[in-house]
Amino acid sequence: MNLSILIIEDEFLEAENLSIILKNAGHAVLGIAKSVDQAIGLINKSKPDIVLVDIVLKGDLNGIHLAHILNKKNIPFIFLSANSNATTLEQAIETKPYGFLVKPFREKELLIALNVAVYRYQKNIELISRQQKWLNGLLTSVIKMPGSKSDKILSLIRALTSFLPFDFIVIDTKLADKSDSVVYRYQRTGFDAYDKLDDKKKQSDGELNVADMNAARKKCNGSSNAHFLNGQDFIDTCALSPLLDKIRKTKKFTAVLWLPLLFRWDVDMGITFYRCGGERYTQDHLDLMVSMQDLLADVVDSIRKTSEDDGASEQFQPSKAPNQLLSPGIEGIIGNSPKLIEALDKVIQVAPFDNTVLILGETGVGKEGIVKAIHHLSPRKGRPLVKVNCAAIPVNLVESELFGHERGAFTGATERRVGRFEQANGGTLFLDEIGELPIEVQSKLLRALQEKEIERVGGRATIKTDVRIIAATNRNLLKEIAAGRFRMDLYYRINVFPIYLPPLRERREDIPALTEYFLQYYGRNIRAEAMSVSAAALNQLEDYSWPGNIRELQHLIERHVLQARSSRIEAFEMPDQMPGNEFIPTIEPEVKSYIEMDREHIISALKKANGKVSGRGGAAELLKLRPTTLTSKMKRLGITWPIANA
Ligand SMILES: Nc1ncnc2c1ncn2[C@@H]1O[C@H](COP(=O)(O)OP(=O)(O)OP(=O)(O)O)[C@@H](O)[C@H]1O
Numbered sequence: 276m277n278l279s280i281l282i283i284e285d286e287f288l289e290a291e292n293l294s295i296i297l298k299n300a301g302h303a304v305l306g307i308a309k310s311v312d313q314a315i316g317l318i319n320k321s322k323p324d325i326v327l328v329d330i331v332l333k334g335d336l337n338g339i340h341l342a343h344i345l346n347k348k349n350i351p352f353i354f355l356s357a358n359s360n361a362t363t364l365e366q367a368i369e370t371k372p373y374g375f376l377v378k379p380f381r382e383k384e385l386l387i388a389l390n391v392a393v394y395r396y397q398k399n400i401e402l403i404s405r406q407q408k409w410l411n412g413l414l415t416s417v418i419k420m421p422g423s424k425s426d427k428i429l430s431l432i433r434a435l436t437s438f439l440p441f442d443f444i445v446i447d448t449k450l451a452d453k454s455d456s457v458v459y460r461y462q463r464t465g466f467d468a469y470d471k472l473d474d475k476k477k478q479s480d481g482e483l484n485v486a487d488m489n490a491a492r493k494k495c496n497g498s499s500n501a502h503f504l505n506g507q508d509f510i511d512t513c514a515l516s517p518l519l520d521k522i523r524k525t526k527k528f529t530a531v532l533w534l535p536l537l538f539r540w541d542v543d544m545g546i547t548f549y550r551c552g553g554e555r556y557t558q559d560h561l562d563l564m565v566s567m568q569d570l571l572a573d574v575v576d577s578i579r580k581t582s583e584d585d586g587a588s589e590q591f592q593p594s595k596a597p598n599q600l601l602s603p604g605i606e607g608i609i610g611n612s613p614k615l616i617e618a619l620d621k622v623i624q625v626a627p628f629d630n631t632v633l634i635l636g637e638t639g640v641g642k643e644g645i646v647k648a649i650h651h652l653s654p655r656k657g658r659p660l661v662k663v664n665c666a667a668i669p670v671n672l673v674e675s676e677l678f679g680h681e682r683g684a685f686t687g688a689t690e691r692r693v694g695r696f697e698q699a700n701g702g703t704l705f706l707d708e709i710g711e712l713p714i715e716v717q718s719k720l721l722r723a724l725q726e727k728e729i730e731r732v733g734g735r736a737t738i739k740t741d742v743r744i745i746a747a748t749n750r751n752l753l754k755e756i757a758a759g760r761f762r763m764d765l766y767y768r769i770n771v772f773p774i775y776l777p778p779l780r781e782r783r784e785d786i787p788a789l790t791e792y793f794l795q796y797y798g799r800n801i802r803a804e805a806m807s808v809s810a811a812a813l814n815q816l817e818d819y820s821w822p823g824n825i826r827e828l829q830h831l832i833e834r835h836v837l838q839a840r841s842s843r844i845e846a847f848e849m850p851d852q853m854p855g856n857e858f859i860p861t862i863e864p865e866v867k868s869y870i871e872m873d874r875e876h877i878i879s880a881l882k883k884a885n886g887k888v889s890g891r892g893g894a895a896e897l898l899k900l901r902p903t904t905l906t907s908k909m910k911r912l913g914i915t916w917p918i919a920n921a
Pocket of ligand 1: 638641789792826
């Protein structure tokens with residue numbers, strides 16, 4: 276694919292070098308800008324397919340400022356950086372770059388990063404457009420649905436929840452200070468549970484009442500344009516008004532997204548979304564909501580016109596067993612912690628579409644349950660869900676397991692065998708423990724994902740496949756890449772939509788509900804009686820670190836139900852606390868691993884050059900770097916002689 280690329284780099288030689296590499300690879304270089312101002316000028320002349328941005332630039336504005344502008348213009352970018360300052364890197368990651376290269380990088384790495392960034396960008400655009408269509412359908416059905424005001428509001432809130440994270444939502448059916456202005460406020464209290472805040476009641480969490488909330492909201496939403504504020508920006512804006520500041524602190528709000536709605540010029544309406552921690556609002560969230568502005572205005576107007584339902588419940592709460600989730604397909608996933616809810620929201624967002632999903636998390640956190648939920652909530656639910664445990668298949672058989680083999684393909688292949696890809700045709704293929712897949716098979720898997728076709732081992736014919744891939748791993752794949760055990764291009768192909776499931780020790784709020792669930796389950800199945808636990812026993816469970824996560828909790832309860840002398844467990848026999856099998860999620864701190872990779876790359880060049888930095892055959896020559904650049908880089912990365920010679 277030939278791309279039009281813009282380079283933002285203030286080091287002349289580095290920029291020229293990049294330009295030559297890109298042109299040699301068949302890409303068009305639209306220009307080289309040394310500053311953010313120059314970059315904006317060039318972007319306004321012609322829109323590039325992708326921008327390579329150095330983070331540190333001469334002048335007041337740096338690459339991170341430019342990244343925010345590129346996000347608004349919907350132009351993908353890759354950061355190039357030699358700067359390992361933690362704060363800068365954190366800010367850079369928050370702009371959601373499509374790639375990150377730490378200088379010096381190899382030509383091949385640059386070209387792969389470009390390829391992957393464009394692929395991810397296209398997939399993102401596809402997902403957003405599918406989500407728009409889907410949301411459009413949901414909102415249209417809210418307008419058409421019969422029922423009360425509360426039913427309509429619940430349906431609207433449910434539809435929005437799947438696409439935009441929020442902990443608190445305010446729907447204004449009239450913004451102007453008119454007497455019949457009606458405002459609906461709901462606090463999200465669970466995956467599918469919302470509490471309505473009553474206009475007449477004082478709030479239980481302080482002296483804040485609805486009038487306070489209204490006054491503050493008007494200040495916060497001052498602008499008539501849709502916008503969002505996260506983190507420090509949100510704190511700074513709230514600090515301008517003592518009331519706003521108090522509300523932010525009392526309600527623990529961390530971000531806001533405001534969407535004004537205009538309807539036939541005479542009614543001003545709006546929706547405000549608030550977050551209390553968790554994921555931040557992004558330009559993608561705002562773009563999606565803005566694209567729905569007109570339709571949302573129709574929905575809110577239809578709510579305004581629907582008659583009030585007297586005595587309607589103030590809570591939208593699933594009526595099943597406590598903490599049992601209502602959504603079909605998600606049943607059986609127990610818990611109400613914000614971190615689990617965030618993961619489940621992602622499931623709902625991605626399930627209906629064919630996107631590849633990567634599920635990350637320690638062993639026993641419930642990754643397989645998430646895979647099943649995605650499959651059952653997708654249009655492929657009537658088709659097979661085929662699981663391959665990449666860690667459990669002997670290395671020499673993985674290829675034939677995945678792609679099948681022809682008769683006589685190898686010793687022992689006495690029959691033709693259909694592989695998992697073909698078995699999953701029309702359905703979902705779950706590649707569990709993908710981090711364990713032998714590197715030789717990874718390139719074949721990559722091809723199968725890219726071309727959507729496979730070849731059986733020993734066969735010549737290519738076979739078209741139609742499978743949705745969901746992969747899971749409890750390994751840190753970036754570490755695997757750094758160690759040369761996992762292909763970077765495959766990682767980016769599967770890491771299009773990551774879902775991170777946090778370990779149980781980070782969502783201890785879920786322990787009572789999980790305990791109750793397993794007690795009921797094993798009580799019924801093993802002893803045919805209802806089981807319970809004492810408060811002290813529950814405390815034991817809440818205090819433990821759970822290195823084996825939910826699986827470990829499940830097994831512990833099963834064992835105690837089996838051994839219990841009565842229907843009440845007074846105390847658990849707990850395992851000794853062991854250091855956890857710490858899993859570093861591979862979604863956010865990618866940069867650190869790039870730095871690690873970079874470090875290893877330099878060390879391996881130094882080893883190859885027998886520790887020689889400059890001159891013929893030296894590491895600088897191998898890395899195509901100036902010796903002075905290499906030495907300063909080594910200093911920054913903390914590479915010293917003994918390590919280099921190790
Ligand atoms: N939220 C939950 N509610 C109820 N049961 C759960 C939940 N999460 C996990 N479990 C149970 O815990 C056990 C382990 O879950 P699962 O096999 O999905 O974990 P995993 O992350 O895929 O582990 P591994 O990486 O070892 O394959 C299963 O029996 C599953 O039913």
